[in-house]
Amino acid sequence: xxxxxxxxxxxxxxxxxxxxxxxxxxxxxxxxxxxxxxxxxxxxxxxxxxxxxxxxxxxxxxxxxxxxxxxxxxxxxxxxxxxxxxxxxxxxxxxxxxxxxxxxxxxxxxxxxxxxxxxxxxxxx
Amino acid sequence: xxxxxxxxxxxxxxxxxxxxxxxxxxxxxxxxxxxxxxxxxxxxxxxxxxxxxxxxxxxxxxxxxxxxxxxxxxxxxxxxxxxxxxxxxxxxxxxxxxxxxxxxxxxxxxxxxxxxxxxxxxxxxxxxxxxxxxxxxxxxxxxxxxxxxxxxxxxxxxxxxxxxxxxxxxxxxxxxxxxxxxxxxxxxxxxxxxxxxxxxxxxxxxxxxxxxxxxxxxxxxxxxxxxxxxxxxxxxxxxxxxxxxxxxxxxxxxxxxxxxxxxxxxxxxxxxxxxxxxxxx
Numbered sequence: 001x002x003x004x005x006x007x008x009x010x011x012x013x014x015x016x017x018x019x020x021x022x023x024x025x026x027x028x029x030x031x032x033x034x035x036x037x038x039x040x041x042x043x044x045x046x047x048x049x050x051x052x053x054x055x056x057x058x059x060x061x062x063x064x065x066x067x068x069x070x071x072x073x074x075x076x077x078x079x080x081x082x083x084x085x086x087x088x089x090x091x092x093x094x095x096x097x098x099x100x101x102x103x104x105x106x107x108x109x110x111x112x113x114x115x116x117x118x119x120x121x122x123x124x125x
Numbered sequence: 126x127x128x129x130x131x132x133x134x135x136x137x138x139x140x141x142x143x144x145x146x147x148x149x150x151x152x153x154x155x156x157x158x159x160x161x162x163x164x165x166x167x168x169x170x171x172x173x174x175x176x177x178x179x180x181x182x183x184x185x186x187x188x189x190x191x192x193x194x195x196x197x198x199x200x201x202x203x204x205x206x207x208x209x210x211x212x213x214x215x216x217x218x219x220x221x222x223x224x225x226x227x228x229x230x231x232x233x234x235x236x237x238x239x240x241x242x243x244x245x246x247x248x249x250x251x252x253x254x255x256x257x258x259x260x261x262x263x264x265x266x267x268x269x270x271x272x273x274x275x276x277x278x279x280x281x282x283x284x285x286x287x288x289x290x291x292x293x294x295x296x297x298x299x300x301x302x303x304x305x306x307x308x309x310x311x312x313x314x315x316x317x318x319x320x321x322x323x324x325x326x327x328x329x330x331x332x333x334x335x336x337x338x339x340x341x342x343x344x345x346x347x348x349x350x351x352x353x354x355x356x357x358x359x360x361x362x363x364x365x366x367x368x369x370x371x372x373x374x375x376x377x378x379x380x381x382x383x384x385x386x387x388x389x390x391x392x393x394x395x396x397x398x399x400x401x402x403x404x405x406x
Binding site: 012013014015017018021022025086088089106107108110111112115 | 358
């Protein structure tokens with residue numbers, strides 16, 4: 001059975017903990033945490049990930065810049081990206097999807113929704 | 126001439142012969158006609174026999190076909206019964222599967238709620254600085270409840286006013302002490318019971334009509350309140366887990382804040398061992 005790896009990029013320790021809890025429900029998914037966009041890029045440079053879950057509003061480098069950088073990275077240009085944010089407007093959603101995000105989840109998050117989205121993007125039953 | 130007549134008379138058959146002949150001819154003619162009739166009847170009978178044999182053959186074939194049809198009908202009935210049984214079993218299996226799926230969804234949802242509560246509780250008690258605790262309370266409100274504009278108040282010493290100590294999304298000019306008497310926030314402080322606007326969209330709450338007001342309790346005393354004025358636009362109603370989070374915040378937020386304040390006052394020094402020796406446990 002194949003194993004998948006997920007990178008969570010989120011500056012809030014509470015949200016990271018919550019996402020780790022939620023994604024622990026996905027079988028064979030190994031989760032790595034990053035504190036912000038820069039930390040995320042550092043981790044993406046040192047390993048290959050099957051999916052990235054990122055917040056938008058973060059210090060140093062926000063989630064949208066991270067999405068742009070990931071899409072220009074030959075190793076991760078096709079890696080599915082899930083945006084998790086408090087911004088619920090249609091314009092924010094469109095902007096994130098235009099930049100190359102694959103899914104958009106608004107806070108407060110529901111663990112089943114996060115799990116279903118990650119499973120769908122990784123094509124796990 | 127007389128001799129001719131005599132000869133003629135002698136050559137002519139006797140009268141009874143003639144009548145005999147006539148009778149014979151008549152009888153022969155009738156016999157011949159009867160024979161013809163017999164032959165005709167016989168031919169008709171042969172034809173009728175052929176027709177009847179054909180009919181008989183057809184009836185035999187029909188009977189055989191009827192039997193085959195009857196067998197087929199019985200087979201169809203048997204298959205229909207099997208199909209009904211299979212459909213009924215499939216329906217039962219589907220109903221069980223649906224029940225199971227619903228149950229799994231309920232369990233997943235329950236797990237999600239418990240995870241939220243665990244994380245919130247864990248975070249509230251993971252800091253021993255008043256600023257850290259306040260930041261975590263705000264995180265719980267923003268990230269888990271989905272609050273957009275909120276404020277935390279503590280009662281002054283004589284309990285007449287609620288003083289804002291932290292807030293988000295509220296203009297500075299609106300962050301003023303609130304009189305306990307005659308105010309919605311004051312009512313919650315006095316009664317110690319949360320007030321939640323369950324029938325209206327919490328994202329449309331206002332400063333004068335908060336979507337939720339939660340009492341903050343320390344050692345069974347209500348020492349303040351959290352007022353959630355409005356939620357994020359996508360958060361249009363409070364769910365069961367939100368009410369659990371309100372309860373958790375009410376019981377733990379102020380306690381964590383008081384503990385952190387006392388720890389700060391003690392200059393972050395842990396109490397000596399003697400402080401735990403007379404606990405009598």
